[in-house]
Amino acid sequence: MEEELMQIKNSAVSMIIEATDQKELEEIKLQFLGRSGKLTSLFKEITKVPIERRREVGQLANDVKNIIEETLRLAQDKVSDQESQSRKESIDVTAPGIKPPIGHIHPMTQVLYDVVDIFKKIGFQVADGPEIESDYYNFEALNIAKDHPARDTQQTLYLDTRNSKINPGEIILRTQTSAMQGRVMEKVKPPVRVIVPGKNFRYEQVDASHGFEFWQVEGFMVDENVRLTDLFGTIDYVLKKLMGESTKLKFATTNFPFVEPGVDTYIECTVCKGKARLPDGQGCSFCKHSGWSEIMPAGMIHPNVLKAVGYDSQKVSGFAFAIGLSRLVTLRYQMDDLRLLTNPDLRILNQF
Amino acid sequence: MLAPLSWLKEYVDIKLTPKELGEKLTEVGLGVEKITKTSDDTIFELEITPNRPDLLSIIGITREIAAIENQPAGKAGKNIKYPKFKTQLKPTAKVLPLTIKTDSKINPRFTGIIISGVKVGESPKWLKDRLEKMGQRPINNIVDITNYVMLELGNPIHAFDYDKIAEHIMIVSQTKGGEKFESVDGVTYHLPKDTVVISDKEKIIDLCGIKGGRNTGTYEDTKTIFIRVPVEISNLIRRTSLSLGLRSEASSIFERGVNAGGTIDALKRTVDLVLELAGGEVASELYDIKKEYFKPWKLELRVKRLNQILGIEIPTKKILEILGSLNLSPIHLPGERKRHLEGETVIECAIPTYRNDLKIEEDLIEEIARIYGYNNFPKTMPGGTIPTKQIPYFKDYRLDEKVKNILKASGFSEIYTYSLISEKDLIEAGINSQNVLRVDNPVSRDFEYLRPTLKTNLLKALSQNKSNFEKINLFELGKVYNGKNLDEAEENYFLSGISNSKSYFEVKGMLEKIFEDLGIKEDPTRYIEILNERIFFELNYSELIKKINPDKKFIPLPKYPPIVEDLSIISDAKTSEIIDEIKKQSSIIVNVSLLDQFEDSRTFHIVYQDENKNLTGEEVAKIREKLLKSLKEKFTARLRE
Numbered sequence: 001m002e003e004e005l006m007q008i009k010n011s012a013v014s015m016i017i018e019a020t021d022q023k024e025l026e027e028i029k030l031q032f033l034g035r036s037g038k039l040t041s042l043f044k045e046i047t048k049v050p051i052e053r054r055r056e057v058g059q060l061a062n063d064v065k066n067i068i069e070e071t072l073r074l075a076q077d078k079v080s081d082q083e084s085q086s087r088k089e090s091i092d093v094t095a096p097g098i099k100p101p102i103g104h105i106h107p108m109t110q111v112l113y114d115v116v117d118i119f120k121k122i123g124f125q126v127a128d129g130p131e132i133e134s135d136y137y138n139f140e141a142l143n144i145a146k147d148h149p150a151r152d153t154q155q156t157l158y159l160d161t162r163n164s165k166i167n168p169g170e171i172i173l174r175t176q177t178s179a180m181q182g183r184v185m186e187k188v189k190p191p192v193r194v195i196v197p198g199k200n201f202r203y204e205q206v207d208a209s210h211g212f213e214f215w216q217v218e219g220f221m222v223d224e225n226v227r228l229t230d231l232f233g234t235i236d237y238v239l240k241k242l243m244g245e246s247t248k249l250k251f252a253t254t255n256f257p258f259v260e261p262g263v264d265t266y267i268e269c270t271v272c273k274g275k276a277r278l279p280d281g282q283g284c285s286f287c288k289h290s291g292w293s294e295i296m297p298a299g300m301i302h303p304n305v306l307k308a309v310g311y312d313s314q315k316v317s318g319f320a321f322a323i324g325l326s327r328l329v330t331l332r333y334q335m336d337d338l339r340l341l342t343n344p345d346l347r348i349l350n351q352f
Numbered sequence: 353m354l355a356p357l358s359w360l361k362e363y364v365d366i367k368l369t370p371k372e373l374g375e376k377l378t379e380v381g382l383g384v385e386k387i388t389k390t391s392d393d394t395i396f397e398l399e400i401t402p403n404r405p406d407l408l409s410i411i412g413i414t415r416e417i418a419a420i421e422n423q424p425a426g427k428a429g430k431n432i433k434y435p436k437f438k439t440q441l442k443p444t445a446k447v448l449p450l451t452i453k454t455d456s457k458i459n460p461r462f463t464g465i466i467i468s469g470v471k472v473g474e475s476p477k478w479l480k481d482r483l484e485k486m487g488q489r490p491i492n493n494i495v496d497i498t499n500y501v502m503l504e505l506g507n508p509i510h511a512f513d514y515d516k517i518a519e520h521i522m523i524v525s526q527t528k529g530g531e532k533f534e535s536v537d538g539v540t541y542h543l544p545k546d547t548v549v550i551s552d553k554e555k556i557i558d559l560c561g562i563k564g565g566r567n568t569g570t571y572e573d574t575k576t577i578f579i580r581v582p583v584e585i586s587n588l589i590r591r592t593s594l595s596l597g598l599r600s601e602a603s604s605i606f607e608r609g610v611n612a613g614g615t616i617d618a619l620k621r622t623v624d625l626v627l628e629l630a631g632g633e634v635a636s637e638l639y640d641i642k643k644e645y646f647k648p649w650k651l652e653l654r655v656k657r658l659n660q661i662l663g664i665e666i667p668t669k670k671i672l673e674i675l676g677s678l679n680l681s682p683i684h685l686p687g688e689r690k691r692h693l694e695g696e697t698v699i700e701c702a703i704p705t706y707r708n709d710l711k712i713e714e715d716l717i718e719e720i721a722r723i724y725g726y727n728n729f730p731k732t733m734p735g736g737t738i739p740t741k742q743i744p745y746f747k748d749y750r751l752d753e754k755v756k757n758i759l760k761a762s763g764f765s766e767i768y769t770y771s772l773i774s775e776k777d778l779i780e781a782g783i784n785s786q787n788v789l790r791v792d793n794p795v796s797r798d799f800e801y802l803r804p805t806l807k808t809n810l811l812k813a814l815s816q817n818k819s820n821f822e823k824i825n826l827f828e829l830g831k832v833y834n835g836k837n838l839d840e841a842e843e844n845y846f847l848s849g850i851s852n853s854k855s856y857f858e859v860k861g862m863l864e865k866i867f868e869d870l871g872i873k874e875d876p877t878r879y880i881e882i883l884n885e886r887i888f889f890e891l892n893y894s895e896l897i898k899k900i901n902p903d904k905k906f907i908p909l910p911k912y913p914p915i916v917e918d919l920s921i922i923s924d925a926k927t928s929e930i931i932d933e934i935k936k937q938s939s940i941i942v943n944v945s946l947l948d949q950f951e952d953s954r955t956f957h958i959v960y961q962d963e964n965k966n967l968t969g970e971e972v973a974k975i976r977e978k979l980l981k982s983l984k985e986k987f988t989a990r991l992r993e
Contacts, residue, residue, distance in 0.1 A: 101823075103760045104765040106766040109752075113749065122733070122734070122738075126746065126748075128746075129745050131843060132802075147586065149586075149590065158793055159790070160791065160838070164838035168792070171841070173791070191738075192743070194743055206795070212772070225736070227661060229729055229731060230663060230735075232731045233732045233733045237733065250379075251726035252378045253380050253721075260712075263726060300714070342769055346817050346820065346824065350765070
């Protein structure tokens with residue numbers, strides 16, 4: 001009896017292993033486990049075994065049945081996998097996949113997140129301030145008095161003061177995110193490390209590289225012993241992180257009344273690759289034919305600005321900068337016109 | 353400012369090539385916008401910053417070049433070839449009468465002289481060529497000379513026809529407002545109040561610092577001229593210039609602050625050229641009415657402070673060299689004159705009157721740094737401690753990111769649009785422009801009002817895309833400006849979106865998901881609007897994020913299995929009312945949701961769960977009976993058979 005059971009097991013297992021499709025496996029199942037199958041028949045014989053061995057044989061018969069069932073199940077799984085594999089071969093897998101219908105995050109936002117992340121690593125927090133701003137924070141606190149000629153470089157959009165108690169010219173649309181320097185610093189003591197992303201407004205005719213609305217990321221840091229070399233190092237670190245290690249930068253002197261020394265940062269134009277000329281021989285209008293794009297004016301914070309917020313310029317020093325975010329975005333993606341950023345055409349947005 | 357290389361070379365030796373020179377000029381602060389090669393010259397087009405009126409002159413630019421080329425100073429101002437003067441400014445002809453009444457509060461310096469017997473005519477070729485290279489139109493020899501000397505030395509000059517000055521009297525005063533004035537170029541202006549003008553006995557003859565008058569200009573028949581080289585008050589000139597919308601080369605110099613010590617040299621140079629090119633003789637003593645003697649001022653530089661601010665150690669010798677090459681007459685204060693900290697090295701400079709921008713120690717530090725060369729500096733990262741306290745005006749960008757990601761995952765694309773919109777946009781949206789904040793000086797009528805909603809721009813964006821896309825889903829997270837007038841002005845971030853392909857419930861579900869992620873318990877229904885075939889939503893994001901509940905707490909998994917059933921109910925009541933009513937019946941009903949809707953019946957999915965024990969069918973049956981009874985009483989609802 002035991003021998004017969006073992007034989008059934010062996011022959012069933014070997015048949016199962018050799019079977020190649022579901023039908024064959026079904027037949028094997030029927031042959032052994034079916035109502036009149038070999039094993040089923042043998043089970044009926046167990047009653048004939050002497051009582052003292054019946055329990056032992058019964059156990060063995062059950063084990064054999066389990067093994068055959070388990071082997072059969074595994075083989076069925078395997079065959080069914082193989083069958084679906086061959087089904088896959090019968091469809092044209094080179095046809096494109098069906099993408100989930102997700103939308104797109106604007107390139108400006110994507111670059112802004114990068115900027116925020118990079119500055120976070122070096123300890124800068126993000127502040128957000130008003131676009132409807134006072135002349136005081138936008139200009140006077142930044143060492144630009146009412147009649148200062150530097151105001152010409154930031155032509156202002158003035159707000160209609162009719163029906164209000166506000167004097168004309170007192171409240172404006174901010175021309176620079178630097179307006180937040182005074183607002184933040186007058187409320188906290190050094191050390192401070194802050195960036196301020198935001199929209200600015202200027203009375204400016206629109207062209208490929210200028211807009212009357214544009215984005216900047218202002219940044220400033222004040223502490224004991226902040227040096228010009230720290231400013232150069234920070235600009236270099238940030239722009240290389242944003243635009244790639246091989247990014248070419250150069251610094252130049254400039255003047256903004258709220259910094260001294262004043263620094264301008266130029267980045268090699270990504271549109272013409274610094275050649276000032278496009279492949280078709282046309283001049284590169286994006287960088288005004290210079291091969292360089294002004295990207296990040298900066299400088300050491302002027303003592304008068306520190307004084308206006310109650311800091312002692314002999315004890316602390318600091319730097320400030322403003323990244324032209326709109327321009328940075330266009331430079332990163334080699335877009336040749338700032339206006340593409342405010343164009344809601346999905347053919348543009350879907351690329352990002 | 354234009355600068356022809358040939359002219360620059362008259363005053364300074366230039367070893368650098370034009371390209372190298374251009375790069376260095378940009379580095380030290382004269383942004384080169386363009387270098388143009390002509391047949392016989394190279395013209396630099398420079399952007400001059402508002403703090404450097406001295407660079408609106410050829411001589412000023414050559415001073416920078418001398419410093420760039422590291423030419424030793426020698427005696428102050430002597431590393432450039434400054435013009436030599438012949439005239440003694442003494443009368444050689446009959447002295448003519450002139451009365452000048454001025455006020456140093458509105459005219460700090462009035463320098464001038466009379467020349468008689470001039471012959472007005474065409475300028476020689478060299479002079480005309482030079483002016484043309486500077487972008488100027490030659491007029492006649494006298495006018496051309498005044499322009500030439502202004503471009504050369506940086507002091508504006510005006511020549512009056514002496515014979516046309518009524519009663520030979522010149523009075524400097526401020527206007528009452530509304531006076532008429534015709535400029536040399538024939539344009540009539542109505543002058544604003546407090547404009548500084550010169551009048552003779554009868555009329556206004558000069559709009560000070562901006563334009564001369566047509567009535568006393570120099571023309572063919574002019575025989576005697578009065579040459580005036582003034583110092584004007586920056587603010588006064590700037591105000592008049594802005595209010596008249598009238599800019600001149602002279603006004604841009606005065607606005608920035610003219611070289612108050614330079615009037616005599618400019619006058620000498622002008623007289624020399626007039627005598628040479630137009631003949632005539634000096635016919636008066638020198639007039640030089642001034643508030644004070646305009647002399648160089650002292651400014652100290654602490655070397656330790658310099659190195660601390662710059663972050664590098666520049667040897668004192670190098671510092672002295674740079675300051676010297678800029679003609680700042682540096683003196684290394686030795687021994688007992690160390691007036692500051694013990695052992696500190698102090699350098700004292702004498703700042704020439706043409707460098708009005710050098711007022712504090714930091715200004716000198718910039719001088720050293722820029723001539724040393726910004727691109728020669730090493731780069732370091734800031735030391736010190738990283739501030740940990742949350743700053744005022746703090747913004748958490750991760751929140752925006754979270755919200756935008758849900759919108760993106762729901763198929764919406766982000767746009768950025770202008771904050772400024774047109775009156776037409778407002779009218780189309782049914783908004784009264786009287787109640788919207790407005791810009792006084794818009795760049796165009798298309799961008800005149802501050803948007804009180806993001807809707808107008810989203811609607812426009814949607815229709816713009818119609819020709820290329822069938823399904824359009826757009827959103828913007830941007831500022832919206834409210835308030836009827838500036839006193840009430842308020843700006844808030846709004847989150848708005850529009851879709852022509854999503855159902856109402858898809859949009860609602862998306863907002864529910866956003867609220868859920870932010871831990872906000874609120875029904876978004878009131879933010880959603882159906883506009884024809886489109887679904888629009890708009891909410892005050894700034895207000896919304898105040899309600900955020902960031903605290904998430906883990907709820908342990910239930911130990912006992914729930915009993916779940918679906919009940920189909922026929923009723924006219926609102927879905928939310930039915931759900932609320934069902935939930936109210938028992939604390940073991942832990943969730944009720946709308947599963948399906950068919951004709952007049954709605955199927956609700958109900959989850960019963962007791963956290964302390966296994967529920968039995970009988971217990972659930974009791975609750976079911978109760979809830980059906982209650983629905984029947986409240987909403988005459990019945991179970992669908």
